[in-house]
Amino acid sequence: PVPVTVRCRWGAAAAAHPVAQRLLAIRDAKRSNLCVAADLCDAADIMRLCEQIGPLICVLKVHADTVDNWTAETASALRAAADRHNFLLFEDRKFADIGHTVVCQASGGVHRIVAWADLINAHGIPGRGVVDGLRQACQASGRAVGLLLVAQMSSKGNLIDSAYTERCLAMAREARDLCIGFIAQERLDDTGELLVMTPGVQLAAGGDALGQQYNTPADVIGCRGADFIIVGRGIYGATDPCQAARAYQAAGWAALTDASSR
Ligand code: S5P
Secondary structure (H helix, E strand, C coil): CCCCCCCCCCCCHCCCCCCHHHHHHHHHHCCCEEEEEECCCCHHHHHHHHHHHHHHCCCCEEEEHHCCCCCCHHHHHHHHHHHCCCCEEEEEEECCCHHHHHHHHHHHHCCCCCHHEEEEECCCCCCHHHHHHHHHHHHHHHCCEEEEEECCCCCCCCCCCCCHHHHHHHHHHHCCEEEEHHHCCCCCCCCCEEEEEEEECCCCCCCCCCEEECCHHHHHHHHHCCCCCECHHHHHCCCCCCHHHHHHHHHHHHHHHHHHHH
């Protein structure tokens, strides 16, 4: 397609961090603000999904610790697929421990997350030590990695209140060298410099039996000001994941470009 300059309300100002720059460049080149949550238990199934939907997405999110047969080869295969199809890899570990522990969790163990992930996330609950520990792990890896703070959650009855979210915003502003934005349900920062990725998205609002709550792409992007949608079961659980990914890509992009031109 002919490249378009997206009149995005927020994107232009966000590109201070190299990972944010790449994310926005991929978004605009592929006309996709879709992150797919590949929450499958078998590595081969994840790779199959990658091949099907790779051209349609800007980010693939995984939970490496839920993959039954995860090995170092899984990480290399994911990395190769991400580079071939031009999307970022997001490991959704939600670090939430003291700095010293998260250094080990991010760089060591079976998953060696900062050796392959482009994006990681953390809860703000431990205080700035969690960010300092992750910074140390990322620097030691020698790779550019972006952090998203979980400032809000999609699940019913979660314990996060507006004061906590505000403190996450303050934490992110103090760590602009690492933090590129948030996992949240709405835009938090009006400068547009911190991106928002929103989970709990399906084409119809609703929920699941365990407290997940869904809003539509038009709602989270058009009304609440998010930049990216995160979709799991709506895509990998569909009869035709590729067709579903196309529908979410179109809905996410329409909501973003519509919101941007307002
Ligand atoms: O608040 C949150 C934060 C996250 S990262 N709510 C979420 O659902 N997530 C993740 O998004 C969750 O771990 C899962 O990987 C994905 C949502 O999946 P879905 O199948 O409900 O779309």
